[in-house]
Amino acid sequence: MKKILNSYLITLFCFLLLSACSKDDETVVVLNGEDPVVTVENVTPLVGYVGAEFTITGTEFGMMKDAVEIRVGDNPVEVVSCEDNSIVAKIVEGTTSGKVSVDVFGQTVNTDFVFDVLGQPGITGISSVYGFSGDEIVFTGHDLGISKSAYKVLFTGTEESAEFVGNTENEKFTVKVPENAQSGKINVEISGIQVNVPLTNGFTVLKHATVSGLVAGEGYPGGVISVKGSELKPALLEDVEVQPMKVLLVQGDKTISAEVDGTQTTNELVVAKLPEDIQPGDYVVTVSTSFEEVATDAPLAFKVKEKPVVTSLSANSAHNGDELIFNCEHIDGVTAENVEVLFGETKAEVISVAGNQITVKVPSQLEAGNCTITLKINGADIALGSSAEFTVLPTPKITAVDVQKFLHNETMALVKTEDELVITGENFGTEPTDVTVQIGGKAATVSSITDSEIKFKVPQEFSEGRISVTFADIDVPIEYTGMNFKSLSPNDDISKYVLKNYKAPFIPDGDDMQKSGEWMKPLNWIVENGATDVMAGFALQLNPRGDKTAGKVLALQTEWGFPAKKTNGKVYQKVALVPGRYRLSGAVTQTVISGVAYLAVGKDGDFAVTTNAIGSTALASIEVPVSVAENVTETVEVEFEVTEAKDYSIGFVATLNAEKKYVKFQSFTLTYLGEE
The missing domain is CATH 2.60.40.10 (Immunoglobulins)
Known part of the structure; x- marks a missing residue:
């Protein structure tokens, strides 16, 4: 069916499943879920007394009379019968003439058929x-x-x-x-x-329209004229045809019509296009809405100027970001706001209009290849002739800078004088003299260049900044925005570039709280605390409780919700280090230890450190004092050296042999000491 009965049973019972068996005895299930569309094609007759019946023909009415409501104007009438393409209705007492509407399962069709009820007004x-x-x-x-x-x-x-x-x-x-x-x-x-x-x-x-003035008092043949005001294009409740709006330019006994652009015209602005053949000169503008001619307190004066002419372009090909100059005539009084330039469908930035020149920037998002330039001034299309055909040259693009062999986080890499950095990308060329590399505004020496790779060395004067590359035939330097760079010197605190979530208040991982809001999981830290219940992974202690912004310490603890004893409990994170000497410091804020605890550096990223073999399992370690009073901070630190760039780990490990023992850290510091 298209029969509405089946379709509406979908609405009533969610879906209708029709099952059949294929020749391979597989069950085939068909889900019929299309919503029907009710249409009304005719109503007959359209006149009668109270008690008269009339027939509505159309589609998708269904066969459930109780699901149908018919109205004449605001008056509901009796539904006598209902079939999928025909409804019979009866005029009831109190009904007066009105438009017929049909409602089927909440889907309403308002028609223009008027049923004339005789015998009363x-x-x-x-x-x-x-x-x-x-x-x-x-x-x-x-x-x-x-x-x-x-x-x-x-x-x-x-x-x-x-x-x-x-x-x-x-x-x-x-x-x-x-x-x-x-x-x-x-x-x-x-x-x-x-x-x-x-x-x-x-x-x-x-409401009567008003005109407050013109957006601009002058324009060009083929351009736009825009009139400001109010109630210029009111919305009608009923869908009816109205007279077109008019914008007329009057000069003596000559009247010229500008074509109103209905898509841009609003209740406050009428936008019209001037004819291409309108002659330069002074005109008076009149405006008529669809309902009235709009009076103005003073004449609206508009000057049609001689249309600009482009005599030449500075180039017929360029790279993204390059400047392009239009050499013109008749552009006196033109400002950048009056100019629109498109490369294909991409809008260009208009840099300036000065003298007889319009300067724009070739859009950075254009693909290499040919495109057509369009120039509009005050809405008028300006002919470019053969100059409209433009070639976008392959533009060099930086896709990455390799920082894996340097200390870094997501946004900053630490480099030293004479370190070699490698830029990768495309369309670099192969000639070193055509390329200038700067880092932090300081010129660098290019070691080598291919079409997809540039190698250069960090200059001595470098302090901090981004990498930019200037190519000989491109106006604007290309900057790499994916990473900042900073000079690395001995005794620099590199904690914020290498560690994560390394000092109080520590950031929690998620919203899960335990022990009346005292404990949470710390973000970026791996916790092995021996707990097998809800306390597994918890090492961030809040003070005051319940305030997840008050993560004062990272701790390993026995009892108070944790196991009564703990062997090789660990709190650590993975870090990427490069060859050099380092110092790891930890601020211990409170300890009560029965056993032993260490601040340690792991030989790899999994912190395979144990307290009973700390000398052989750790790259470096320092024992934590067994007793540090509350509200007292003691710093423990250890120096170490790494000889290869890879992942290591830092953290603390503890074996606590009795209940209600703990070790707590409130911050960690990693310092680069230099190279031997």
């Missing part, structure tokens, strides 16, 4: 579905010739009946739109009977 037409306050609106129909005193005509926003013009007649009456009326429904009551008005959405009360 009925309105079948209205002279206009919009008007200004004071306009006369004529209602037509039948059985209307009753005394005006029996009428009540209320526009939305009014409490008093509208003023009548003349007497009511059997087939019409006329009222004025009240001064305080608002857009919306019109309610008509005659001798106590509510009479439908054939409006689907309502009557639009217009």
Whole structure:
């Protein structure tokens, strides 16, 4: 079926499954889930007395009479029968003439078919579905010739009946739109009977338009003229055709029409296109909305200027980011805001308009290849001739700088004088003299160059900054924004470049809290605390409790929710180090130790350190004092050397042989000491 019965059972019972067996005895399940679309094609007859029946034909009505509602105007009528393409309805007492609407399972179709109910007052037409306050609106129909005193005509926003013009007649009456009326429904009551008005959405009360001036007082043939104001393009409640808006330019006895652009025109702005053949000169502009000619306090003067001419372009090919100059005539008074330049469909930045030149920047996002340039000044297309065909040259692109052999985090790499950095990318060329590399604004020596790789050495004067590369035939340097660089010197604190979440207040990993809000998991740290229940992985102690921004210490502890004893409990993180000497410091804030604890450096990234073999399992270590009083801080530190660039690990390890013992750190510091 397209039968609505099946389709609506989907709505009622969520889905309809039809099963069948294939020749291979496999079950095939078909899910029919398309929503039907109700349409109304005809209503007949369109006139009758109370009790008369009429037929609505269309599609997807279904066969469930109780799911259908038919209205004539605002009056519900009786549904006699329902089939998928036909509904029979009956006019009931109290119904007056009105538009027929159909509702099937909440899907409403408002039609323009008007059923005329005979034998009582009925309105079948209205002279206009919009008007200004004071306009006369004529209602037509039948059985209307009753005394005006029996009428009540209320526009939305009014409490008093509208003023009548003349007497009511059997087939019409006329009222004025009240001064305080608002857009919306019109309610008509005659001798106590509510009479439908054939409006689907309502009557639009217009406000008189105003014009406050021109956006620009001059323009070019083929360009735009824009008029500012209010109530220039009001929205109508009913969908009807209206007169087109007009923008006229008058010069003596000559009147020229500018074509209004409906897509850009709004209630506050009319945008129109000047004819290509309009002659330069002075004009007076008049504006007509779809409803009235708009009066102005003073004439709107507009000057049509001689159209600009492009005599040449500075180049017919360039790289992304290069500047391109249009050499022009007749651009006096033009500003950058009046100019639009497109490379294909990509808008270019207009840098300046000075003298007879317009300077733009070739968009950085263009792909290499040919494209067409479009130039508009004040909305007018300016002919470019053969100069419109432009070639975007392959532009060098930096994709990465290799920092794996340097100390670094996600945004900063630490480098030393004479370190070699490698830039990778494309379209670099192969000639070293065509390339200048700077780091932090200091010129660097290029060691080698290929089309996809540039190697250079960090200069002695370098302090901090980004890498940029200038190519001989490209105006603007290309900057690598993926990483900043900083000079590395002996005794530099490198903690924030190498460690993560390394000092109080420590950042928690997630929102899980345990022990009445005292403990959380620390972000970026691996915790092996011997717990097998909800406390596994918890090492961040909050003070005060419940405040996840108050992670004062990282701790290993026995009891108070943790195991009564702990062997080789660990809190550590992986770090990437390069050859050199380092010092690891830890600020111990409180300890009560029965056993032993160490601040240690692991030989690799998994911190395979044990307290019973600390000398052979750790790259370096220092024992933590067994007793540090609360609110006292003691610093422990250890120096070490690494000989290859790879992942190591730093943290603390503890074996606690009794309950209610602990070791707590509030910060860690990693210092680069230099090379031998």
